[in-house]
Amino acid sequence: KAGVTQTPRYLIKTRGQQVTLSCSPISGHRSVSWYQQTPGQGLQFLFEYFSETQRNKGNFPGRFSGRQFSNSRSEMNVSTLELGDSALYLCASSLGDRVAYEQYFGPGTRLTVT
C-alpha cells in the first residue's frame, strides 16, 4: 500500500506571494491533518479534514486555509507569505472514523520564504 505523498517536496517563495501544497492520503483513509514543523515550535497542528469537512482547527491566522476533495486528497493554501512561514509542512492521514491515534505522515514540503 502506498504511503502518504506530498507535492512539491521543496518550494522557495518570496514574501507576499501565496502557495498551495498538496497531500494524497493512504488509500482508504478519509482524514487528513496538516502540521507546521519549525525548530523552535516543533509540530503545530493546522487543521484536519474528514469527508471534505474541516473537523478541527489549530491556532493559525486565516492566511492558512485548506480543503479536501471527494477522493480524500487535500490541499492547503497560505496567502500573503511571511518570513516566519518558512517551515516543513507535514500532512498525515488516518482512517478518520475513530480516534486518530494512528496517523501516518508524509515526507513533508519544505517551504522557504525569502
Next chain:
Amino acid sequence: QKEVEQDPGPLSVPEGAIVSLNCTYSNSAFQYFMWYRQYSRKGPELLMYTYSSGNKEDGRFTAQVDKSSKYISLFIRDSQPSDSATYLCAMIRGFQKLVFGTGTRLLVSP
C-alpha cells in the same frame, strides 16, 4: 505552559545502552499516547501507541504510561546507531487534535 513537555536533548549514548525518553503533560483528559520517530529530512513515523495507563512492548521498544503522574516514557533496549533520530511523543483526547512534544534528539554512537 505547554500541554506537553519534552526535553529536546541531544541525548548521547553508546551502542547497546538502554535509552529512556520521557514526556510530561498537563491535561488529564488525554487518552491515547503515541511515540513517533523522525529521521532528518523525513516525516515522523509512528512507533507505538498506548491507550490509558500501562506498558506496551514491541521488540526493543517499551512504552509506559503513568496517568496518575501525567508521565510517559519510551525505553529502547540494545540501542543501535540506526536508532539515532528525533523522538516525538504525542497524545490525543477523543476526536480532538494530536498534541506533540517538541521532540528529543537521540544520538547512538558505535
